[in-house]
Amino acid sequence: MIPLSFAQSRLWPLRRSGGPDGAHHLSLGVRLRGPLDTGALREAVRDVVGRHEALRTVYTERAGQPCQRVLDVREAVVPWSVAASTPDALAADVARAAGRAFDLGHAIPLRAELFEVAADDHLLLVTVHALAADGWSLAPLVRDLATAYDARCRATAPTWSSPPLPYAEHIAGERERLRASDEPSGLAARQLAYWHKVLEDLPRQPTLPQARPRRAPAEHPLRYDVVPADLERALHERLLTFAREQRTTVFTLLQAALAALLTRLGAGTDIPLGTLTSVPDLVGRFADTVVLRTDVSGNPCFRELVNRARTTGQEAHDHADLPFDHVVAGLAAEGALPDTADAALFQVMLVRAPGAPGVRFTGLDAEVWVSDGVVDAVPHGRDGAGHDLTVEFAERHDGEGRPAGIRVLLKYATDVLDRAVVERMAERLLRLLDAALAQPDVPVGELAVLSEHERGTLLDRWNEHPGHTPDSETCVHEHVERRAAATPDAPALLFEEQRVSYAELDARANRLARHLVDRGVVRGSVVAVHLPRGVELVVAVLATLKAGGVYTMLDPDLPEERVTGILGRTGASCVITSGELAGRLGSGHTEIDLDREAAAVAEHSPEGLGRVAGPEDPACVMFTSGSTGLPKGIVSPHRSVVGTLIGQRYVDFGAGRVWLQCAPVSWDAFALELFGPLMSGAVCVLQPGQRPEADAIVDLVARHGVDTMHVSASLLNLLIDEYPRVFTGLRQVMTGGEAASVPHVMRLTRDFPGLRLVNGYSPAESMIFTVTHRITAADGAHGTIPVGGAVPGKRLYVLDDRLHPVAPGVVGELYMAGIGLAHGYTGQPGLTAARFVACPFGAPGERMYRTGDLVRWRTQSTTPTPRRQPQ
Structure with a gap:
């Protein structure tokens, strides 16, 4: 008895493992056409087994350790069989024969089977267990077989060129x-x-594209x-x-x-x-x-x-x-x-x-093949x-x-x-x-x-949307004006006990816009809105846009030094404020106190000013902290807002909808919740306070029949856990800003199958939503909820560090282009140049936004939740 080699020892534990029949077998096939001497071929197989020790070895265990014994040439019985086959059945016959198990403890690890396809057409199949051979063994084996057949056809024993290395050595x-x-x-x-x-x-295991996590091999043998x-x-x-x-x-x-x-x-x-x-x-x-x-x-x-x-x-x-x-x-x-x-x-x-x-068998036309896979x-x-x-x-x-x-x-x-x-x-x-x-x-x-x-x-x-043409030729306030002209008495705003029609909202905004112009606001002027959430805040935003200005929201709940810092970075020409907030932000700008100047505003005409600014002009400056914590003022044009909300289908923007506006005013979601309904002729319900409150949301949904809202993923989870009744009246819910919880959204889709639940994602640099995905029960099979494909008018590119598109399943950096793109960052030309780069796939001069988020394509409509790189 001799021990196994190290290569054999690796294979020994798997000799009885599951998997396809013959998973550890090597097969050699020789198609022989012509007058075959069957007896000589059988003797040749015996000669080859006698020549190589490894082919006449049996395996066993002694004291729990595997070992092997080389049989004497006369002791080794070579399994041999002859069977008829047909051209159509040959492949199946060979596969079945090659997969039959070996009795390694009692028989040699080789067998030979001859299939007779016709009188002058045969196939010899030699199957060897991988304990006795590797893929490189098959070439010398078939050469020796040809040499031995030539000798046996001449009724002599083969003469070998040199003795092989005994496997025991x-x-x-x-x-x-x-x-x-x-x-x-x-x-x-x-x-x-x-x-x-x-x-x-x-390095740890390389990331293969679209690979699933590996499971414990002991419990789940790989197929x-x-x-x-x-x-x-x-x-x-x-x-x-x-x-x-x-x-x-x-x-x-x-x-x-x-x-x-x-x-x-x-x-x-x-x-x-x-x-x-x-x-x-x-x-x-x-x-x-x-x-x-x-x-x-x-x-x-x-x-x-x-x-x-x-x-x-x-x-x-x-x-x-x-x-x-x-x-x-x-x-x-x-x-x-x-x-x-x-x-x-x-x-x-x-x-x-x-x-x-390539070998020659005496008097025969021989074609050799070896099993796929060594x-x-x-x-x-x-x-x-x-x-x-x-x-x-x-x-x-x-x-x-x-x-x-x-x-x-x-x-x-x-x-x-x-x-x-x-x-x-x-x-x-x-x-x-x-x-x-x-x-x-x-x-x-x-x-x-x-x-x-x-x-x-x-x-x-994957960026095309046939039949969808978002509006890029109209300003935000112009859509509101159209609604006011079409349905003047329809409710536009509901806030506490106030009900404001579209006609009233438009007239009040026009008066304030004329007042702003009198106070020095011109096309492109930045106007800071420092007001609590309410009707006056909405009027101030619309008035700024009508006057050709650019609104920036100052959240009253933020620390005063942060608000002052943001104000200074915007270069705002004036601040619209009122009540207790008036006078808090120092000098250096014109302050318009709506309380003190109410009479002057009321004297202005309620008629519109006509177009002052165009779709490419800035509409707003939104401040986000970014991953560094330093505020970035994102300058977005009218086109970005309008293109994201008009002509889209990720939710129903119909006039019969009732929306809830509860997002902080400094977020880009504020634009979704305010302009989504007002540009569509729907109702906008304003939640008091500066932050979304679950109790208030439940109350407003029930009291005003709110059917459409947007909430962060964490707030959505809270509502699902603590206030599930709120979803009874809702018809559309959008979420985003952070990864959605799979268990929560699956519970929501199960309990409220009629609810349209939309997961969306976009940095503020591409306005509100660039990708959206309607969540269904099928999404529960994924580890994360997809964030979707690009909405019409916007484009996604997943690129490597050389700006080449990566293959589906491969992680790359997400770039965004199209109608939602901001102009850049106010007062930060270097950062603007670094993040808004030339788009090699668009028209000359077109830019794209480098998000810093790592994503991979799954299909046309789904990308997994992004992971952000430091910026």
């Missing part, structure tokens, strides 16, 4: 090298030191499927030519291309790839693992990346004498690797599979888990030895990746490789990964 050599690892200055110690340096700060992808002869020839020029191999070129692709797909620039090494031209389980840590930092050109990959590969193979499991165990004991259950060293493998060898679900890492993705390739050559293409297989864990995702990865790998060979001195970040159709989808088609 390979095992003894492994053990000897392991014992030598205790010598501090020996080969083993130097190699351990090398791997310590390579692996000690290895696999395969996506084939072929490199045509022409591309194969180009690869070989470039490899010769660079004095490297096709493997190295594919290593560089795969690393570049993973970087482009969001996996970072430090790409650990696993691969397998073996002993060529020997039959046995020799395969072992090494890690190729490929450096894609600095956006190198493909030629430079190939040089890096060649150096990495050479160094790794120069230090591959120790079994990799021993290397990993040693580093783990030293604390050089993370001690977590999912600490696989890599989740992507690249493996060169041996191609089908990589079984074998653990390479400390968690015993298989890998998410393995890219395996085999070069093909014609009968003259010329390149005939490369067979590429992408083997993926179906619990982690969807087939469609892997198919697109295969397409992108071939596209990038083609581009890299055509332009090897172009940075890999500039090489084509997306097809033209994909680019068109991401940049154009």
Whole structure:
């Protein structure tokens, strides 16, 4: 009895694991056309088994430890069978035969089955358990089989060129090298030191696009499927030519291309790839693992990346004498690797599979194929888990030895990746490789990964809304004026006991607008509104717009020094105020006290002033703190407000709606809750106070029949938990500003199925909502509630740091363009230039806003909740 090799020991625990039949079998098929000598072929199979110890070995356990025994040639019984088949049934017959289990304790790990398709057409199937062979074993096995058949056809025993290495000697050599690892200055110690340096700060698992979280492998063994992808002869020839020029191999070129692709797909620039090494031209389980840590930092050109990959590969193979499991165990004991259950060293493998060898069988036309896949679900890492993705390739050559293409297989864990995702990865790998060979001195970040159709989808088609044309030619107050003319007696505002019609609201705003002009307000003047929420505040905002001014809201609840600071940064020419707030903000501006100047305002005509400012003129300056805490004054034009609210369908903007306005006046949601109803002819109910109050909301919804409102996600959760009755009368609820709680919104959709619940998102720089998503019960399957796709007139781009669109599922930075965009930041030209950048996908001179939010596309209509980068 002899122990298992280290490669066999890795596989031993999985010999009875679940998964497809034959998951740990290797198959060799030889299609033989012509007059076959069946007896000679059977003897040839016996000769090959006699020649290679690994093929006549049985396995057992002694004292709980696995071991193996090599049978004498005369003792080894070679399973052999002959069966009839047909061309149509052959593939199924072969698959069924290849998947049958081995009795490893009592029979050799090889069997041969001959399928007779016709009198002169046969297929020989040789199936070997992976304990006895690896993918590189099949080439010498079939060559020996051809040699033995030739001899047996001549009624002689085969003459071998040289005796193979006995597998027992390979095992003894492994053990000897392991014992030598205790010598501090020996080969083993130097190699351990090398791997310590390579692996000690290895990045965690790379992020594959649209990958699902991995589950504990012990409880959920990974299942696999395969996506084939072929490199045509022409591309194969180009690869070989470039490899010769660079004095490297096709493997190295594919290593560089795969690393570049993973970087482009969001996996970072430090790409650990696993691969397998073996002993060529020997039959046995020799395969072992090494890690190729490929450096894609600095956006190198493909030629430079190939040089890096060649150096990495050479160094790794120069230090591959120790079994990799021993290397990993040693580093783990030293604390050089993370001690977590999912600490696989890599989740992507690249493996060169041996191609089908060209051999001649005496008197026959022979065609050889080997099973798809030399990589079984074998653990390479400390968690015993298989890998998410393995890219395996085999070069093909014609009968003259010329390149005939490369067979590429992408083997993926179906619990982690969807087939469609892997198919697109295969397409992108071939596209990038083609581009890299055509332009090897172009940075890999500039090489084509997306097809033209994909680019068109991401940049154009997913931003299109046929039949939707938001209004960009009208000012905010002009829409209110139209409503006043069309339905003068309809209620516009409800506040406490006050009911203000559209005609009254328009007339009061016109009088105040004329008063503002008399006090010096001109087109573009910034007017600060420092009033408590109420009818006078709404009149002041509309009057400012009618006079051509730009309103900015000063929240009375903010500390006075903050309000004063905001006022100073706006350059406001005047402040509209009243009551106790009058006189608080110092000098340096004109103060209009509505109480003291009420009589003067009343003397003005109620007629409108006509158009003073246009759609591109600023309408408001909104101050947000940003992630730095420093106030940023966002200057937004009329076009931004009107385009976000008029002609949209994320909610019903009909005249019969009753809206609630409760958001703080300094938020962009204030514009939604105020102008959404007033520009549509609906009713706006004003909540007293400066902050939303749950009790007040419940009361106003019941008292005034409010059916439409917007609340933050946290307030929505509170209402669902503590005041669920409020939703009985509501028909439309919008939420945003923070991530929606999946359990809460799922409960709401279940209990109130008729409620339209909309999740939206936008920084104030793109006004209120840029993306919206109507929440349904189906969204409960996601870990987060989607925030949606772009509303009509606005566009989304998810880009990398070179402003290239990233593929769906890949994390990128979100950029916004279109009708909602602000002009910039008041008094901060540098920040404006940094955040509002030239849009390479729009008309000349068009800009887009760099949000700083990290997102990924799911489909056309959904992106996950963004994560913000520091600004």
